[in-house]
Amino acid sequence: MDFQSCLYAIAEELGSEDLAALKFLCLDYIPHKKQETIEDAQKLFLRLREKGMLEEGNLSFLKELLFHISRWDLLVNFLDCNREEMVRELRDPDNAQISPYRxxxxxxxxxxxxxxxxxxxxxxxxxxxxxxxxxxxxxxxxxxxxxxxxxxxxxxxxxxxxxxxxxxxxxxxxxxxxxxxxDSPREQDSESRTSDKVYQMKNKPRGYCLIINNHDFSKAREDITQLRKMKDRKGTDCDKEALSKTFKELHFEIVSYDDCTANEIHEILEGYQSADHKNKDCFICCILSHGDKGVVYGTDGKEASIYDLTSYFTGSKCPSLSGKPKIFFIQACQGSNFQKGVPDEAGFEQQNHTLEVDSSSHKNYIPDEADFLLGMATVKNCVSYRDPVNGTWYIQSLCQSLRERCPQGDDILSILTGVNYDVSNKDDRRNKGKQMPQPTFTLRKKLFFPP
Known part of the structure; x- marks a missing residue:
């Protein structure tokens, strides 16, 4: 289909509501007065051509318009593009021609x-x-x-x-x-979105995002009393970088700590337990380390109970976070078992390096109290996978999903469900192993991170 015929065919598919939406999105290029005579999409396309926004061989602006009004059918049928491609393209703000504010x-x-x-x-x-x-x-x-x-x-x-x-x-x-x-999508079963159904997320910064990144386990290997000889966690810096970038974009104050012993992890969280979170909306803690059932390991090979770490932030122990979401993302194994999957050779991604695992019974992992969310990289008793070059399956999928779906207005539980799907479709080719993340929560409201 030639350029002119393509524009005509797309214009024929656009209704009055589509046109109103397109005109609003084009206001930076075609002001109100000049839009008064535009009564159909063909005239709109003509004005955009006059402005140099639509040219043969360059339909990027039109693709962006159709993407924002959710006419993905037209992207596929006429412009040989799809929603996923546009999400990746617009992830870089420099590629966007329509202002984020509009x-x-x-x-x-x-x-x-x-x-x-x-x-x-x-x-x-x-x-x-x-x-x-x-x-x-x-x-x-x-x-x-x-x-x-x-x-x-x-x-x-x-x-x-x-x-x-x-x-x-x-x-x-x-x-x-x-x-x-x-500022957040309305409830499916309600006409309105009120504060008793959605956590407030209006302060700047939203809150602290702690990243405890354990890479060097030489201390544990030097301790002759340790039964497990823990390897260094190659690739974990990729996870740290992805988390820092993602939550900075979501307006959190990033504070990172490298190579912490079990006691140091406790001391860090005790420090933030006593901090004033009055002007914050949320608290996030990401721990990247080796682990086992109900615990994460410090770089000295000592255990830190996940339950104890999360319990620092109950309403009675941290009043300034009472009623606010406390979120923990734990990238660590929770045992040494491998989840087996059914081989599907066509679905394997070719690996040119070997995957590693972050492993070497406690209570529930979070307190029996409201407003907690714990995102575990894997279910109990099982390993989680880490690519020494690209980072872990779980953290990389989590960060990509947050960057893509938070701007679309998706809530955190919907995003984590998508992360479950993404990670569960990955394969450890060597061991034919699978991984299933596991969110646990006592949230009382919808939780959104508006970008």
Missing amino acids: VMLFKLSEEVSELELRSFKFLLNNEIPKCKLEDDLVNKSLLGKIEDYERSSTERRMSLEGREELPPSVLDEMSLKMAELC
Whole structure:
């Protein structure tokens, strides 16, 4: 199909709601006044061609538009592209031609419920003509008003990081109100999203993200009393780097510790137990080490009970985190057994190096108290796999999933379910082994990490 025919065919598939969404996403290139005469997608494409945004041999902007309005069928059928390819492409902000702020506003407008819509109509009674308030597209009108304000001299200061610095105004209050109501996907079984169903995630930084990264186990090997001779954990620095990058993008304050003994791990967590988390929304601790049933090992080969480590942050012991999510990601074996899988030669990824494991009965791993989430790399009694070059299966999948799915508005449990699926599909070719991560939680609300 030639260039012109392709644009025509795509335009024929786009309805009025699609067109309204595309016009909003194109406001940086085609202002409001010039959009007034655009009544169909063909005219929109013509304006984009005039602006140099659509050219034969370069349809990247059109692909990005279709991706954001979820018309993945058109990407596949006409542009030889798919959703997964676009996710990978747009992971690099330099490849995006639509501003993240505009995409955020568009997503908010798509998520407005009927109850929220009625609230907006009331708030906008003096800002938007009544004839437009009676229209179901009032959310688009609201975005238009925000856009008018955004184009003022303070436009460049308007960002997700610094919106509170803007001078107060009616429109700014409306914008903040909209973000407050809509900063996470609405519940499937409810018209509204209220604070009693979603954990607050508004502070900057969100909280501390501790990364305890154990690589060098020479101390354990030197101890003649140790029954297990633990190898150094090659590849763990890749996990540390991925976790640091991922949670920094999600607005956490990264604090990392390398090669900690069991006693040092306890001391670190005791320190953060007594820290003031009053102006924080969440606490995250990632431990990368060798492990066994219910424990992780320090670099001295001594055990640290996972239950004891998580118990530092109960409501009674750490009041400033009471009612807030406490999240632990543990990359360590929980035994020495191998999970066996059915061989499927066509599904194996060719390895040019040997996989390693992080192994060398306690209580439950988390306290019997609300607001905890423990993400274990593997189920009890089994090993977890680490690639000496690329890092562990679990942490690498976790970080990739968080980077891809948090901007899409997915909650943490949905993301961890996807991580389970991804890791369970990997194979240890040498031992025909499998790995199944295991989340355990006492969360009471939905947990989102808005980027």
